[in-house]
Amino acid sequence: MADPTTYRPAPGSIPTDPGVYKFRDADGRVIYVGKAKNLRARLSNYFQDITQLHPRTRQMVLTAANVEWTVVTSEVEALQLEYTWIKRFDPRFNVMYRDDKTYPMLAVSVGEKIPRAYFYRGPRRKGVRYFGPYSHAWAVRETLDSLTRVFPMRTCSRGVYKRHEQLGRPCLLGYIDKCAAPCVGRVDEDEHREIVDGFVSFMSGRTDRLVKSLKQKMQDASEALEFERAAKLRDDLGAINKVMEQQAVVLGDATDADLIAFYTDELEAAVQIFHVREGRIRGQRGWVVEKAGEQAGFEPIEEGEPDPAIGELMQNFLVQFYSDAIEREKVDGRDSVSRRGVDNYSESERFHKVLPREILVHDLPTDVEEVTTILRGLRGGPVDLRVPQRGDKRSLMDNVERNAKEMLKQHKLKRVGDLTARSAALADIQEALGMEESPLRIECTDISHIQGTDVVASLVVFEDGLPKKSDYRRYRIKEAAGDGHSDDVASIAEVTRRRFRRYRDDKLSHPEEDDTVFSDEKVTEESTDNRRFAYPPQLFIVDGGASQVKAAAEVFDELGIVDVTLVGLAKRLEEIWVPGDDEPVILPRNSQALYLLQQIRDEAHRFAISYHRQQRSKRMRRSELDGVPGLGPARRADLVKHFGSVKKLKAASVDEITEVRGFGPKLATEVYDHLHKT
Numbered sequence: 001m002a003d004p005t006t007y008r009p010a011p012g013s014i015p016t017d018p019g020v021y022k023f024r025d026a027d028g029r030v031i032y033v034g035k036a037k038n039l040r041a042r043l044s045n046y047f048q049d050i051t052q053l054h055p056r057t058r059q060m061v062l063t064a065a066n067v068e069w070t071v072v073t074s075e076v077e078a079l080q081l082e083y084t085w086i087k088r089f090d091p092r093f094n095v096m097y098r099d100d101k102t103y104p105m106l107a108v109s110v111g112e113k114i115p116r117a118y119f120y121r122g123p124r125r126k127g128v129r130y131f132g133p134y135s136h137a138w139a140v141r142e143t144l145d146s147l148t149r150v151f152p153m154r155t156c157s158r159g160v161y162k163r164h165e166q167l168g169r170p171c172l173l174g175y176i177d178k179c180a181a182p183c184v185g186r187v188d189e190d191e192h193r194e195i196v197d198g199f200v201s202f203m204s205g206r207t208d209r210l211v212k213s214l215k216q217k218m219q220d221a222s223e224a225l226e227f228e229r230a231a232k233l234r235d236d237l238g239a240i241n242k243v244m245e246q247q248a249v250v251l252g253d254a255t256d257a258d259l260i261a262f263y264t265d266e267l268e269a270a271v272q273i274f275h276v277r278e279g280r281i282r283g284q285r286g287w288v289v290e291k292a293g294e295q296a297g298f299e300p301i302e303e304g305e306p307d308p309a310i311g312e313l314m315q316n317f318l319v320q321f322y323s324d325a326i327e328r329e330k331v332d333g334r335d336s337v338s339r340r341g342v343d344n345y346s347e348s349e350r351f352h353k354v355l356p357r358e359i360l361v362h363d364l365p366t367d368v369e370e371v372t373t374i375l376r377g378l379r380g381g382p383v384d385l386r387v388p389q390r391g392d393k394r395s396l397m398d399n400v401e402r403n404a405k406e407m408l409k410q411h412k413l414k415r416v417g418d419l420t421a422r423s424a425a426l427a428d429i430q431e432a433l434g435m436e437e438s439p440l441r442i443e444c445t446d447i448s449h450i451q452g453t454d455v456v457a458s459l460v461v462f463e464d465g466l467p468k469k470s471d472y473r474r475y476r477i478k479e480a481a482g483d484g485h486s487d488d489v490a491s492i493a494e495v496t497r498r499r500f501r502r503y504r505d506d507k508l509s510h511p512e513e514d515d516t517v518f519s520d521e522k523v524t525e526e527s528t529d530n531r532r533f534a535y536p537p538q539l540f541i542v543d544g545g546a547s548q549v550k551a552a553a554e555v556f557d558e559l560g561i562v563d564v565t566l567v568g569l570a571k572r573l574e575e576i577w578v579p580g581d582d583e584p585v586i587l588p589r590n591s592q593a594l595y596l597l598q599q600i601r602d603e604a605h606r607f608a609i610s611y612h613r614q615q616r617s618k619r620m621r622r623s624e625l626d627g628v629p630g631l632g633p634a635r636r637a638d639l640v641k642h643f644g645s646v647k648k649l650k651a652a653s654v655d656e657i658t659e660v661r662g663f664g665p666k667l668a669t670e671v672y673d674h675l676h677k678t
Contacts, residue, residue, distance in 0.1 A: 002026065002437075007066045008047045014040040014069070020081045021069040022089070023060065027535060030089035032060050035078040039069050056290065059423070059438060060093045075370045083319050092464075095269075095289045095316060104140045106131040108200060113189060114161070114182050115196045116154040117144055124328055131203045146239040148173070150214075151199040152180045153192065204353070211237070255279055256352075259397050261362035262314060263404035264291065264307045270408035271317055272400050277353070286403065288411040315365035318385075319374055325354045326378045355379045360388050362401050421592050422465030428593035429539070432585055433578070435565050439539035440464055444569075444600045445499070446543040447477070447491045448608035455487070457495040458608035461537070462600050472607060473499070492542050493551040497559070503536050504559050536564055543601055545570040545584075546577050553579035569601050628674045630667055638662065639671070650675050 019039045023032040036042030046067075050058050072078045086094055107120035111127020119140045124130060148155060156164075156171060156179075164171050165183040174181035182192045202210055214237045221230035259274045268290055275283040291309060329351060355378055364387060365371045375383040388394045426438045442462045447455065455477035461468045475498065477491045542548045549568035556566060556579075567585075568577040574594060575584035587594040642660045643649040649657075649671075657668035 002062060002065045004047055004050065004061045004064075007064070009043070009067065011040070011044065014043055015071055016040045017071045018073070018075050018078045019069050019071040020078055020085060021067060022085065022091075023064040023067050023093075025063050026065040029535070030085070030091050031063060032091050032093040033082055033085045033089065035075075035082040037075055037078075039071070043067065043069070056093070056423070063093075063437065063440070075367055076373050079315075079319055079367070079370055079374055082316075083323055086320070095291065095313065104137045106140050106144060106203070108196065108203075110196065110200070114154055114192055116156065116161075117148075117199065118155060118157075119144070129200060147199060147202070148178045149239045150210075150236045151195050151202070152178055153195045153199055154179060154182060156183075255358060255393075256356040257358035257360055257393075258356055259360045259393075259400045260314070260317070261397060261401040261404045262307075262310050262317075263401060263408050264310060264313070265408065268408065268411070269309075269313055270404045270411065271313070272404040272407065273321075274396070274400050276396075277356075284403075286407050288408060310363045311366035314361060314363055315367060315371055318359070318361075318365060318371050322355050322375060322378055326351060329354045351379055352381065355383070357382060357384055359383060359385045360393060360397060361385065362387065362397055422596070425592035425596040426465060428587075428591055429597070432576070432587060432593060433539070433565055433567065435538065437538060439537070439565070441535070441537045442539045442541065442600055443499075443537040444541040444543070444604040445492065445495050446601070446604040446608040447488050447495075448605075455491055456608060457491060458604050459495065459499060460600065460604045460607055462596075462603075465596055467603060474607070488544060489547050489551045492544060492548045493555050496540075496542070496552040496555040500536075500555065500559050500561050500564075504561070536561075539565045539567065541597070541600060541604075542566070542568045543571070543604060544568050544577075545575070549577045549579050569597055571601075574598065628671055631671065635662060 016038050018035075018037050020033065020035045021039060021043060022030050025031050034042070046053075046057070046061050050061065053061065070081065072081060105120050106117065108117050108129045108131075109115050109127060110129050119137065120128075120130070144155065152173075154161065155173065160171065161183050164174075168184060170179065170181035170184050170186070173179035174184070174186070180187040180192055180195055182189070187195070198210070214233055218230050218233035218237065221227075221233060255276060256278065257276045259276065261272055263270050268288060270286065270288045272284070272286045274281055275285075291313070355375065357379075359375070364385075368385060372383055372385050375385065388397050426440070429435070430438045440463060443459060444462075445457055445459045447457050457475040457477055459473040459475070461471040475495055477494055540552070542552050545568055549566065552566055552568075556562075556564070566579055569575075570577060570584070575586060576597070577584050587597075638660060639649055639657075640646060643652060652672075654665070654668045654672045657663055657671055658665055660668075663671070
């Protein structure tokens, strides 16, 4: 852990101009980005007595190894450069308002030849229009079910569409007129595109024209004595009204506005944003984030007292959120307008929908004029940023603040181990093991097998005391053989060698590369995965006692790994074994540090067991049914699925096997004879 005095710039060398600064750690990674009106005044706050700093700020300056800055000409330019660097470097100590992946949305794949509407959660993609987010998944499905009565566009997946295209007959939705059935040519591509255009137009807020049109058509059908058609139009109108009623009018003057409120405590902040379009709440979103840097105040906040950090939080949120929104709209707009008529809005009109003229906040940002200037540039038009004082808008703002308060309360109740507990646990581990810095990244490995067969290993990763599942790894053990205690020792050595040989090779091949970012993709085995870890752990845990630790330590010596602390955690007495020590380290049973280490070890055990069961199941199916002529992987899977297990399959007769789809008497007899041969 670095001493801030070793990298503190000379006071006279720091300019007094506006600018943006970066703290980097010993590996050169950017860990914090900030801006300042006066760089000298701001940076001097970080190099005061560290005991007076907030714990998270103290952890940041102790993790950092140097600080650098860039001078700009104005505060507006500093805000924009700060946002750009946060997006580029993804610093771990900054507050990040990432695109929320938990809220359900209604998506329309306008980039496809035959677009489809579907329920979606996740990051935004090119060629897709998104509507929402909705507060509940059922709201998306109910909206889609209602609107397909009026706009019978495709909602099926690509596989279902191709299957019915080959069959030459539509699915159930096509028979009940909730899909125009383009798969069988009931409508051509252009006609289906017109249906999609109407759907997108309605979801974009153009509802009055459709309602008037349906009423007129219903009246005309009634006058022409076409009562069945009039009844259908009446039902369609009811479905439209049902969707519109789900979005109650909250502002009678048909206002387009975003309402934003923060609620904070000493360590965290909850933000809520209500999207009001044409007087209706069209969407609601929320985040809970840890306060960072100068936003994390040291003094506790009294009930009812304003938090001085809210102005800074609000400022960063407005710049980050709307800059990201405009960037996404530029991409979505290029994809949508590339298809004729998909979106009749001009670029400026789309930007005005994403960033409305009125932005109502519960607390003003620190630099109102600078933030307003940036928002006007993003919108390409005027922006009114203010705090509502009275009337319906003030009442709605109070409701937004109550939602933020409730979100923070629920977050505190649900979160497993809050920031304070996790920080205390990491500090206790650092002290107990005599580490130079807090173990912000911890890796743990565990072995799983049954009497030496199907030996596998897991590697789990925790950062800041929380699991980082995108970095989990699974291994098939290649070198260990036999059974017993020595097997676990050899397996531990193999996993350690494979993990840190890759790190050593990467370090030699890429000595100056940093800021490697991984996406949250499905966990795969490292043996078949070319992705590299972002950086080594500060602490590496092996599941076991002195012998396992000794085996891993020998691998460390072999590979020249000197920048990682190695320990073993024995299950029986929860002892921590350190290489070269005859006596284990004993932590108090009620300590947060021991609880965190147990949680990491148990997660590694769970991950190893699940992988071992998967491999054992594959081997059993493979060994029992291999060698049957004409029985491939798909049919083997069908057999096991039909009977539930190989054991039950052995107890089945030939006639019972023939009941499985695709098995005739000849193949059933061969399977039966193969399973019962002596």
